[in-house]
Amino acid sequence: MDYRKFLGKEEERVLPYFGGAFLYAADRRLRLATEPEAPGWYRFRVKGREATALGPSEPEGLEALPTVRGHLVGERLVREGSIAERLHFLPEEEPPRLTPARARRWHSGELVFEMLDFESEAEEAARRALEEDASLAQVKGVPATLRSAFAYAVLEAASRRLGIPAAPRELRPHLGNVAEQGRVEAERALRALAAERILAAREMEELNRRRQVAALAQHAALAQEVAVQARVQARRQERGGRHRRGEEDAMARAELALEAAGARMRSVRVLGNGNLEVIFTFMDERFISVVNRDTLQVVDSGICLGHPPSDNLVTLESLPSVIKEAIDTDSLVILRHA
Template sequence: MDYRKFLAKTESVVLPYLGGGTVDTATRRLRITTPVAPGWWRFELRGRDAIAREPAGPEGLEGLPRVRGYLWGTRLVREGAVAEPLELMPEEQPPVLAPVSARRWHDGALLFDGVEFEGEAEDQARRAMEEGHPLSSVKGVSAPLRAAFGYVLLEAASRTLGIRFVPAEARTRVQAIAEKGRAEAEECLRTLLREREAHQRALVARQERALTSVLVVEAHEWDQSRQRTQTRPGDISRAEAALHRAGARLLNHRWLSGNQLEVTYAFMEERFISIVDANSLQVVDAGVCLAGADSEVTLESLPSVIREAIDTGVLVVTRYG
């Protein structure tokens, strides 16, 4: 193949841009030469680059998988109480708990497609939410709608108590929250806070023990050796590949002192932040509670540990961006 001809070839195509440095077609990922506002754009493709030319209407959604659920903020809540971020929402926000549909783009993102016909269950659930009642007395409410209702209660309690949460931490609890009401939501958040505080105390204790056992023999030579072997700053490819093999997607990264790397990544419809050693990719701080076993996993094995924590309802996030 004459790669000069490939690189010189241009193509015009409409794609969704969600922010960041790349945009995806059905077959490849392209670099954005000049970032623009998120939305649908007509891009000029040149080799591996995509140049935004003008805003455009959505194209190519009809053949993509459809996902249905209920609206909670800017998330679609579907079966299994999974609350996925919805991209490219309309300017006029649909009502909370509205039934919505989305399309699964080639990179896995959910693109808003439209609001669907409402039935009696949605109206009754919204009325219960407005009056501060749980869903225990409302009949005919589907599991996804109950989950969305539970997340709404959690969000309101989170604002009042000042305790943050991510949906994956409460995925196994939202049905009970919807049935029992605000008190159950508050207890869920207080439980998360207690677990985070216990994690922080244990982390401080481990750091203090480590400081008392540090040997400083030949520290200068050790530092020089470390500098010779450390990963070159800016080389993020190994970390990105490790996350990709684990089914996660790198979103952002930041180099820290001591040749450590902070990585922000998407996994199971959530956003996580972890700190790893840049050379070995051994985890320094998982960003989730691992009962002190952070150093026993690597960046590639960490997502499977997170998956198990989500599935068993024990996920506790300790690092937020």
């Protein structure tokens, strides 16, 4: 097969234009040579994968597409499942609210308007309830899509009145109660939504604040670590290598960490499993703690840190501040004594 003949073939098609730089036919996506002025149905000249608009047209080929029925609320069709979906290419004359309508599902997923359906007494009763600021509690024989459309309309009006914007997906859980209780329930639901947004914003603000504090602390810790390493190196040179390098580094870093926190190291010795026992004084008290030699993470603080213990959340540098808080709150319990 000579594919060049296919690519060079020209044809005319009537297709919907939803906006953007592409069209969607049943078999392929087409690139527009020039974009039409507005969304709508057009006749296009198609060559390969490029389309050129020739002018507006009436719809064609709708009968082959899946049918979707529901009730109108503004530019949305409320279909099964209480889903309010945007409906494209509505008539220029706006249909009455809660009008039943029929749409078709285009190949790319959009709903395109086909026609208005016949009404029953239920639509008129629902409109009357909407006009009288009532509910559907006493109205019988209301189809599910009409009931949901009524609730969306009530919520839409309340949203404008209260100045609380809301998307249909946010309102969907409240449709049943709003249909039964009307305006009062709609306003309650919207105010609850607004309160949830405020709470979420506060929590996000607090989370961001904590992240900033943590980032600053991490930056400060990194800077201090660099300074500590420089001082350790200087002390190693002064001491002339009297101890093994790893142990000397750890001991020096432990001493510097305590000094930075306002404590004074009295002695330190190497334990098994890569740990150090550090004896230090702080606020005129003597403490014995076990820390990891490499990270100075506390293994055993030597004081009571809650139930269950949370020693692993503390470093040697932060331990003195924890001790101070325990002293200030009269809750210090020393577990390790000489």
